[in-house]
Amino acid sequence: MENISLALELMVVGMITVFIILMIVIQLGKWLIMGVNRIAPEQTVTHKRQTPTPAVPAADARTQAIIRAAVDRITGGRGQVKNIERLP
Numbered sequence: 001m002e003n004i005s006l007a008l009e010l011m012v013v014g015m016i017t018v019f020i021i022l023m024i025v026i027q028l029g030k031w032l033i034m035g036v037n038r039i040a041p042e043q044t045v046t047h048k049r050q051t052p053t054p055a056v057p058a059a060d061a062r063t064q065a066i067i068r069a070a071v072d073r074i075t076g077g078r079g080q081v082k083n084i085e086r087l088p
Contacts, residue, residue, distance in 0.1 A: 059084050 059067070064084060071079045 059086075 064081075067084060068081050071081050
């Protein structure tokens with residue numbers, strides 16, 4: 001019986017110790033985040049206007065028909081092709 005009480009006591013002390021250490025780690029993490037945010041605040045991102053890309057010849061009628069047929073078949077008639085353009 002003495003061994004069980006010693007084991008329970010050690011278990012409780014260990015669990016309390018782990019809990020306290022985890023709380024300290026969490027608080028230190030919060031303080032670190034607050035300090036970094038004060039020192040180096042988040043920068044706002046400004047979007048630059050994209051320069052117009054040079055004109056690429058549009059797909060010919062045969063290619064457009066093939067693309068539209070493929071989209072129609074894959075989506076079961078629910079898809080719709082609005083624009084076809086070549087990616088750089």
